[in-house]
Structures are given as C-alpha cells and as structure tokens.
Amino acid sequence: MSLVEVAGVTHTRGSTIVLHDIDLRLDAGRLAVLAGRSGSGKSTLCHLVAGVMTPSKGDVRVDGVAAHRVRDWAAVSLLPQRLALATELTVAENALLPARIRRRTPEADLLESLGLAGIAGRPVHQTSQGERQRTALARALVLRSTVAVLDEPTGHQDDEHVGMVVDALRAAATAGTLVLVATHDQRIIDVADDVVRLSSGRVSG
C-alpha cells in the first residue's frame, strides 16, 4: 500500500469536471510535484489529498484512511494558496502554532532556514507577501507531518528565497515526509523525485 492513494477520482466544481479519472500512488520520503498549467487541476488535487474537499467520485486515501477523515496536522499538513494566517499573531506564533498545541519542541532552525528568524516577533500584518508565504510554509513543515501538501510554495519568492524553500522541501522529504507540491516552478521540478503532469484535469505523463 502506498502512503497516498488516489483511485478513480473524478471531481466536479460547479458544473465543470475539473479532474478526470485520476489514479496516483505516492510514497513516504518523496518530493512529489504536481505540475501543469494554470487551471489544470493542481490545487483541486491538493485539496482532495489534504482532505478539505471530498472527491465527487473515487477514493483518496492517506495511510489507508479516507483523506477527508484525517484531521491531524501531524498526519497531513497544508500550505494553501490563500495562506490562512492569523495576521494579528507574530510570524513565530503562526509558524510554531501546531507544535505549541501539541507541546512539541519545534526544530530549532526552521525559522532561520526559511529566512524568518529576523522577523519572528513581528505581527504578520506587518510582513510582505513572500514572508507570509514562508511563514505558512514553516507552519506546514513544523511537525514533520507524514504528508505535507504545499500549493505553490514559491509563488511569491525571489531567487534567493526560492533556494531556501527548495532546500526546506528536500530536507523534509529526506526526514521522511511525503512532500506533495503543486507548482509550475522549474526549480522545484528539477529536484523532485516524482513529477505528475496534469493537463486539463488528466494525468498526462
């Protein structure tokens, strides 16, 4: 059994079929990329694996459990495109919240590795879009979850910070997380273990 199993998934949004009969198996400790043009269905598939949507047809399972029933951030974490940060809290409070809730000690250098140490104490509403995105990425990585689903993690990053993000994704995969990334950023695709290409809602290669 693979860690993530997507079987016969067709998904409809509004009146449009946005995913067609998707089959996919992904294993632990891999950096897996969902690549494809804007509108090809990457975010939708991310949402299904993260369990925030249920498929119209077919099955999405994480470790044998229907993805929408998994409620534990240590099992499946998510970096959504819209980030969903608490903007009145600081960068560190947001990023480390999942660890604090579980009384777990976060990795000492997580904020440093994402270039956030210098602004750790600043409220998120006083940060840039790129800093916010890295804060939400840190929150998705802080528990070393079994699966981390990351939707466009470099969308707001300059070259230097793309390098930091890529290193963080590789480190998470090396530590055992299945890192599932929706992106069209070639710099991530170049270091991926698995690349799944979506085209108009179908796996194309």
Ligand SMILES: Nc1ncnc2c1ncn2[C@@H]1O[C@H](COP(=O)(O)OP(=O)(O)OP(=O)(O)O)[C@@H](O)[C@H]1O
């Ligand atoms: N709420 C919605 N209602 C109807 N259609 C939707 C909705 N959200 C997305 N879609 C459509 O579903 C398709 C897949 O969208 P999705 O966001 O998964 O693509 P994507 O590959 O992640 O795109 P991007 O790279 O631009 O984020 C698109 O054709 C989009 O127009």
